Amino acid sequence: MMRSLTGLFLVVLLAGSELVNAQQVYQVGVASESLEPGEESFSVPLSGYAAPWAGRFAFTWLPKGLRGSNSAISRSIPKAGKGSVQTAVVDKVTYKLDSKGNISGGKSKPSIPALPGITSFVVKSNYMYAAAGSDTLYRLHLANPERGWMRAAYSNGQIPRVVPKQIFVSQGKLYALTESDSVFEAAVIHGKEPEQLFARALALKSEQSLVLLMCLDLCGFDGSFINGIKKDIAKKHRLPEEAILINASHTHFAPGTQKWLTWAPHNRYPDEAYMNKVVRPAMLKAADRALASSAPSYVKVGRGITAIGRNRSNGELATPYDNAVDVLTAERTDGSEKTVMVLSGCHPVAGTTGVKHFTVSSNYPGFMRNALEEAGKIKTTALFMQGCAGDINPVDEPEITGAKLAADALKVIDSNMKPLSGPISFHMDSVLAETRPWSKDKLVEFREANRRLGAQMEPERNVAWADLMLSHLEQNTMPKSMPVYIQTINIGEWKLIGLSREVVTEYGLAIKKLWPDKLVSVAGYCNDVSSYLPVERHIKTRVYEGEGSCFWYGLPSLFPLDILDRVVNRISTKNY
Structure with missing residues (x-):
């Protein structure tokens, strides 16, 4: 009898061991590349806030003593050329500034516009910088001098x-x-070490499929730029573009990386040097390294709660707040490294007092990542994916918000994680919301009414918006629709749905209800951040998310009242 019980015990023990070891092993790789602005540009405007209208530049002047105290610097001060106030030779092109304030040289057509009072200029990365007798530093894009x-x-x-x-x-x-x-x-104003900007990529592979998730410390991006990045990654690694999801944290303290054609002139176009010398290379390198570093790993997912945010819109109404914090972990089977990705929805907008308003910073996501990495018992890399934060603002300063979110994520990791097993799949879809552009007469009337209000932020924005719409009418380029892109990533029992635009709270709550017995995570700010994605209450009450933001983003019209139903029904019908 004893032998029989012993044998039975061994059978049960071995069976239990097999169940433990049955957890699926995925190939997982992670990589991190800096997005910090460096010496590629002398000044970059920060994104997210249009105010102050004069500009938010992460720029300062550092005193370096008198002219003669540094011989190397003194030797660099240019001498005037014959008949000129100043000459400069850049990439074998000679530029000349004459005594009348005219600059000639280069291949610019039309010619370089005059700058009243100009005293000096330099050229850097296809931009000309100039001083004109005041405390303002000016910049001109040499490839597009018509912008002024x-x-x-x-x-x-x-x-x-x-x-x-x-x-x-x-x-x-x-x-x-x-x-x-x-x-x-001249120097860029950088935040503390935890506030550094990063592009972080997470590659996950099953036997049949591979997906790449990329989290960027940027305010947003144009879909055309992201599509180009995806094409490059897909071509190099033979990976379908639909398998690549790119998310912006939406920090309001990173250099501008998208077009805002109704903003002040200095914010309308992203800095070409920053995009081509920092952002694009960092994204491609992060993808390369994540895919190359894949190693056998156990993947888990879990959900907890957090209280870092509040709904900022429709203060007189009962507005929703999604308090979910979703956590994905991938730990190498040899126990040497761990990756943690946290998804929660909240605007990274706090921390605007004093010089902080003009400082490059990842905001609370950076503080959260730093806290998780320091708390890791083994080497840990943390990523942040932005959720449906469109109408959610933080209740605390960035340091506190980051610490709170990290603590909430650690609670999930310690007590509420579910091992993932199963295939990986991915899908792309879209919903096209029709536009209802204004008539030419209405646009002209609106433009003139705002022009008469003079030099104020919103009237100037409205004039720029009207000019943009009139240009669309004249050139027959008025957008017929406003696409909402829907990307689905399935990893075992976990479903991640990434939506384009600044997605508000109701989308996440409604989409999760489609699969009540499944852990479903919903991220906004994916692949294209070209406007807010509001719901009926924002549009009807004409609050910022539903109306004002449309002018800032240069939309032809408001979204239809039933846009939430259209998006959710599309997802429900397709059931990817």
């Missing part, structure tokens, strides 16, 4: 007031020389 001179920096009350007599470049850095012979060095 734009503000690149000014004394905003947070940085030293410097009036350059001359600007020059030494060892790749921009310097200003004042009338008192004081020298100042």
Whole structure:
């Protein structure tokens, strides 16, 4: 009898061991690349906030003593050419500034526009920077001089007031020389170490399929740019574009990376040098390294709750807040490394006092990542994926919000994780919302009414919007629809749905209800951040998410009242 019981015990023990070891092993790789702006540009406008209308530049002047105190810097101060106030040779092209303030040279057509009061200029990365006798630094895009001179920096009350007599470049850095012979060095204002900007990629592979999730510390991006990135990754790695999901954290403290054609001129186009020398290479390299570093891993998913945000819209109504915090972990089977991805919906917008408003920062997602990595018992890489944050603002400053979210994620990791097993699949779909453009007469009347209001932020925005719409009418380029892109990633029992645009709370709540017995995560800000995606209450009450933001994003019209039903019904019908 004892032998029989012993044998039975061994059978049960071995069976239990097989069940433990039956958890599926995925191939998982992760990589991180910096998105911090460097010396590729002398000044970059920050994104997210249109105010102050004069510009948010992560720029300051650092005092470097008097002219003669540094011989290397002194030797870099350019001398005037014959008959010129200043000459500069850049990439074998000679530019000349004459005594009348005219700049000639290069291949710009039309010619470089005049800048009243100009005293000095330099050229960097296809941009010309100029001083004009005030504390404002100007910039001109040489490939598109018709856009005109734009503000690149000014004394905003947070940085030293410097009036350059001359600007020059030494060892790749921009310097200003004042009338008192004081020298100042231009510098980007960076946040603390946890606030650094990153592109982080997570590759997950089953026996049959591979997906790549990429999380960026950027405010947003145009779909055309993301499509180009996806094509490059897909071609190199033979990976379907539909298997690549790219999410923006929506930090309001990163350089602008998309077109905002109704904003102040300095915000309308992303910095070409930052996009081509930092963002694009970082994204491609992160994808390469994540795919190359794949190793056998156990993948788990779980959900907890958090209280980092509040619904900011329709204050007089009962508005929803999705308190879910979703966590995905991937731990190598040898126990050497761990990856943690956290998804929650909340705008990274707090921290705007003083110089912080002009500082490059990943905001609370960076503090959250740092806390999770420091808490890891083994080497840990943390990622943040933005959820349906369109109408959700934080209740605390970034450091506190990041710490709270990290603590909530750790609770999930410690007590509420479910192992994933099963195939990986992916799908792309879209819903096309028709536009209802204004008539030409209405646009002209609207433009004139706002023009009469003078130099104010919203009237100037409205004039720019009307000009954009009139241009569409004249050129027959008015968009017929506003697409909402829907991407679905299935990993075993976990479903991730990524929506384009700034998605508000109700979308996440409604989509999750379609699969009540399944863990479904919903991310906004995926693949294309070209407007808000509101619901009926925003549109009917004409609050910012439903109306005002449409002018900022340059939409032809508001979304239809039933846009939520259209998106949810499409997802329900397709059941990807």
